[in-house]
Amino acid sequence: MPSLSVTHALKAQPGSEATVRGWVRTRRDSKAGFSFIALNDGSCFDALQLVAPTALANYQSEVLHLTTGCSIEATGTLVQSQGKGQSVEMQVTSLRVLGMVEDPDTYPVSPKRHTMEYLRDFAHLRVRTNTFGAVARVRHCLAMAVHRFFHERGFFWVHTPIITASDAEGAGEMFRVSTLDSSTRPTPSSGTGLQPVSTPSSSSSSSHHPDFSQDFFGKEAFLTVSGQLNVETYACALSKVYTFGPTFRAENSNTARHLAEFWMIEPEIAFADIHDDMNLAEEFIKYLFKAALDERPDDMSFFNEHIDKTVIETLIKVIDSPFERVTYTDAVKILEQAIQKGKKFEYPVKWGANLQAEHEKHLTEEVFKRPVIVRDYPKEIKAFYMRLNDDGKTVAAMDVLAPGIGEIIGGSQREERLNVLDQRLDEMKLPKEAYWWYRDLRKYGTVPHCGFGLGFERLILACTGMQNIRDVIPFPRTPGNAKF
RNA sequence: UCCCCGAUAGCUCAAUGGUAGAGCGAGCGGCUGUUAACCGCUAGGUUCUAGGUUCGAGUCCUAGUCGGGGAGCCA
Numbered sequence: 001m002p003s004l005s006v007t008h009a010l011k012a013q014p015g016s017e018a019t020v021r022g023w024v025r026t027r028r029d030s031k032a033g034f035s036f037i038a039l040n041d042g043s044c045f046d047a048l049q050l051v052a053p054t055a056l057a058n059y060q061s062e063v064l065h066l067t068t069g070c071s072i073e074a075t076g077t078l079v080q081s082q083g084k085g086q087s088v089e090m091q092v093t094s095l096r097v098l099g100m101v102e103d104p105d106t107y108p109v110s111p112k113r114h115t116m117e118y119l120r121d122f123a124h125l126r127v128r129t130n131t132f133g134a135v136a137r138v139r140h141c142l143a144m145a146v147h148r149f150f151h152e153r154g155f156f157w158v159h160t161p162i163i164t165a166s167d168a169e170g171a172g173e174m175f176r177v178s179t180l181d182s183s184t185r186p187t188p189s190s191g192t193g194l195q196p197v198s199t200p201s202s203s204s205s206s207s208h209h210p211d212f213s214q215d216f217f218g219k220e221a222f223l224t225v226s227g228q229l230n231v232e233t234y235a236c237a238l239s240k241v242y243t244f245g246p247t248f249r250a251e252n253s254n255t256a257r258h259l260a261e262f263w264m265i266e267p268e269i270a271f272a273d274i275h276d277d278m279n280l281a282e283e284f285i286k287y288l289f290k291a292a293l294d295e296r297p298d299d300m301s302f303f304n305e306h307i308d309k310t311v312i313e314t315l316i317k318v319i320d321s322p323f324e325r326v327t328y329t330d331a332v333k334i335l336e337q338a339i340q341k342g343k344k345f346e347y348p349v350k351w352g353a354n355l356q357a358e359h360e361k362h363l364t365e366e367v368f369k370r371p372v373i374v375r376d377y378p379k380e381i382k383a384f385y386m387r388l389n390d391d392g393k394t395v396a397a398m399d400v401l402a403p404g405i406g407e408i409i410g411g412s413q414r415e416e417r418l419n420v421l422d423q424r425l426d427e428m429k430l431p432k433e434a435y436w437w438y439r440d441l442r443k444y445g446t447v448p449h450c451g452f453g454l455g456f457e458r459l460i461l462a463c464t465g466m467q468n469i470r471d472v473i474p475f476p477r478t479p480g481n482a483k484f
Numbered sequence: 485u486c487c488c489c490g491a492u493a494g495c496u497c498a499a500u501g502g503u504a505g506a507g508c509g510a511g512c513g514g515c516u517g518u519u520a521a522c523c524g525c526u527a528g529g530u531u532c533u534a535g536g537u538u539c540g541a542g543u544c545c546u547a548g549u550c551g552g553g554g555a556g557c558c559a
Contacts, residue, residue, distance in 0.1 A: 024545060026519075026520090026521095027518090028514090028518045028519065028521070029518085030515095030516060030517060030518055030519095031514095031515070031516065031520090032516075032517060034517085034518095035518090036517075036518050036519065047519095049518090049519075051518095067510090081517090082517060083517045083518065084517090084518095084519085085518085085519050086519080103510090104509090104510060104511085105494065105509085105510045105511075105528090106494070106510090107494090107509095107510090108494080108495090110494075110495075110508090110510075111509075111520080112495065112496090112508050112509050112520085112548070113495080113496075113508075113520085114495065114496090115495080115496075115506095115508095117551065117552070118495065118496090173557085193529045198517095226559090247559080249557090249558075249559085251485095251557055251558070252485055252557090253485090253556080253558075254485085255553095255554085255555085255557095255558095256553090257558085257559080258557085258558070258559085259559090262559070264559060267557095302510090307559075308513095329556095346555085347555095356555090356556090357554095357555075358555095369490085406558095406559095407558070407559070409559075410558075410559065413503085442552075453559055454559070455558085455559030456559085457559085458559060459559095480550090
């Protein structure tokens with residue numbers, strides 16, 4: 001008797017016998033001599049309808065007491081359904097209960113509408129719902145597509161470190177990694193303990209001075225905020241590489257788009273400029289969206305019906321149309337024109353200032369109505385490693401803005417000229433010694449290269465139409481919450 | 485971190501400063517090749533916490549905790 005997943009059972013030859021296992025979604029009893037059980041095992045969106053006859057030995061004692069969430073194993077014949085709503089169903093010949101729901105009244109995932117906020121408190125059970133099961137499958141599909149995309153194009157996956165003792169990751173607030181005891185514990189006067197390690201150098205000004213030479217790594221260590229600097233070294237030897245792994249930011253960000261622990265994809269390509277970088281980003285996004293539509297039509301149609309009625313249409317539009325490309329300078333002009341026409345922004349538009357979320361939203365949702373790549377930002381508002389343009393004022397940085405999501409990709413051509421890089425380090429008052437190995441890449445056979453970072457969960461948001469990033473990662477970590 | 489809003493049954497929400505309610509879910513019964521089933525009955529409450537105002541507080545005031553929306557930071 002073959003054991004089949006529900007997804008295979010639904011495609012089985014009528015008349016074949018099989019055993020299936022899963023969790024009960026609903027049970028309906030018919031006086032015609034049987035009960036209907038919707039069985040889901042997560043292998044696909046749909047449940048398999050079991051038809052359990054009263055003749056089963058345990059019909060009265062067990063089948064009639066099955067409730068949402070019970071785990072069972074059923075054996076029977078897969079047949080064409082006599083009813084509407086499904087093509088295949090199983091005529092059950094034996095049914096074994098693996099685990100009852102002890103008290104159905106306390107089972108948190110009852111068969112009714114639940115809010116995302118409520119289900120977040122039951123992250124261990126929420127994946128049994130339609131929505132979170134679909135998110136999990138699409139997430140997997142996208143992860144596989146990421147690797148396939150790069151593999152097909154000759155990229156190598158590089159496992160950059162999670163722990164970084166190189167105190168040179170740049171800006172961004174980091175989690176400290178330490179085996180020291182009392183010295184790293186917040187003192188009673190140090191407040192909530194939510195304060196991150198803002199930069200390695202600033203920590204020395206705090207009131208207590210842990211002796212990090214005594215710490216595990218012999219120096220301060222942190223969780224990575226980006227694998228970019230490390231992966232650049234591999235790009236400058238293997239030519240086309242990428243990272244895909246967890247990333248940590250200790251920023252006290254409380255939004256639907258930020259996590260303290262998230263997954264990031266960072267390709268890095270040698271012998272390439274900012275235009276190659278933008279082309280790669282565009283091709284990449286389109287490939288991933290297409291993969292979700294092609295490989296998870298069941299889950300995608302659920303999202304389109306219940307989460308965001310325009311998501312499939314939006315994805316198809318993104319796949320079919322070229323991304324708009326605009327320089328920062330032109331973007332500012334467009335925004336200024338919008339203001340002249342009466343558009344009101346909370347924040348002023350001014351060359352030299354960061355584009356605000358409302359500005360990005362206007363560009364991508366109102367002006368172009370599709371993804372927009374903004375490039376060549378003022379050097380003052382971007383990182384030291386971004387390549388200085390010939391105008392001396394801007395750097396070859398690019399952000400991909402997506403409608404409804406905002407910034408989904410941030411990337412740049414890297415500064416490959418040692419003298420210019422050094423000048424930038426000096427301007428930003430960064431210690432050259434700390435970047436010795438990064439500078440070595442420019443000393444020894446330097447090449448133009450570039451890359452970008454894609455927030456994996458933000459990609460999933462865009463792909464599914466889900467609203468909150470906490471609902472597209474299994475166990476979200478955010479300020480004040482590391483449950484489960 | 486800043487601004488705004490909220491917290492009442494398992495869930496989603498009502499309730500003019502004056503007896504605590506509905507829908508869904510759950511349990512029981514009925515009906516039905518059913519499928520967000522349908523019909524009936526039943527159970528279910530320290531109204532987030534601590535103070536305060538008042539004859540009387542779910543309702544008003546203060547503080548805190550937690551959650552949501554927006555912003556900043558960013559991916």
